[in-house]
Amino acid sequence: xxxNLLYPVFKHATLPIYHIDKFIFQLYLRQFTTLYKITMxxxxxxxxxxxxxxxxxxxxxxxxxxxxxxxxSSILYRLAISENKARFAEEHGLSFFENKVRVFINFEPSSxxxxxxxxxxxxxxxxxxxxxxLVRALVPVESLLSxxxxxxxxxxxxxxxxxxx
Numbered sequence: 001x002x003x004n005l006l007y008p009v010f011k012h013a014t015l016p017i018y019h020i021d022k023f024i025f026q027l028y029l030r031q032f033t034t035l036y037k038i039t040m041x042x043x044x045x046x047x048x049x050x051x052x053x054x055x056x057x058x059x060x061x062x063x064x065x066x067x068x069x070x071x072x073s074s075i076l077y078r079l080a081i082s083e084n085k086a087r088f089a090e091e092h093g094l095s096f097f098e099n100k101v102r103v104f105i106n107f108e109p110s111s112x113x114x115x116x117x118x119x120x121x122x123x124x125x126x127x128x129x130x131x132x133x134l135v136r137a138l139v140p141v142e143s144l145l146s147x148x149x150x151x152x153x154x155x156x157x158x159x160x161x162x163x164x165x
Contacts, residue, residue, distance in 0.1 A: 071148040073157040076103065080144040089141075094158060100125075100138040104157050107133045111152040123147045 065077050072080070075092060079101065082088040089096035107116050109132075116135060120127055123143035129136040136159065139147060148156055 069145060069148050071153055071155050072144060073155070075158060076101070076144055076156060080141060085141050093161065096141075097138065099142070100140050101144070102128070102159055103137060103139055103144075104159055105135045105137060105139075105147075106154040106156075107135065108152045108154060109133050115152060119147070119150050119152060 065074060069077050079085060079088050086096060089101065095102035117127060120137050123139060123146060125137045125139035127135055127137050
């Protein structure tokens with residue numbers, strides 16, 4: 001008789017526990033699924049960022065262009081520090097030939113033509129056109145950083161692209 005009295009109590013006591021366990025399991029499963037989705041999204045974003053920047057360099061991780069290279073346009077600076085220069089130039093539509101890039105160089109007005117020509121040739125560049133203090137040249141990508149530290153240079157930038165109409 002005692003077993004008959006315990007059975008209904010046991011039967012009713014286990015029903016709510018079963019439902020609570022099932023509810024807790026469903027909550028756990030939802031949290032796990034959300035955490036999984038967030039983690040996978042974060043990993044995908046990191047992989048995409050890594051591939052689009054051709055690797056993480058220290059300059060990229062710092063997020064700033066050093067002051068000593070402020071004469072370089074930001075796109076030329078990023079080209080100079082990129083791991084895969086040809087790919088970077090192609091992705092950004094830069095004129096890139098035999099590891100050289102076409103640039104506009106603004107010189108100090110007080111500098112002489114011979115000094116301008118010697119600075120460009122000392123860095124392995126080739127002058128294409130000249131107009132007063134502005135020079136269009138093909139310069140080796142490896143020389144961009146050192147060229148930007150020359151005192152007679154005011155700025156180095158990429159040529160403007162004509163807009164399609």
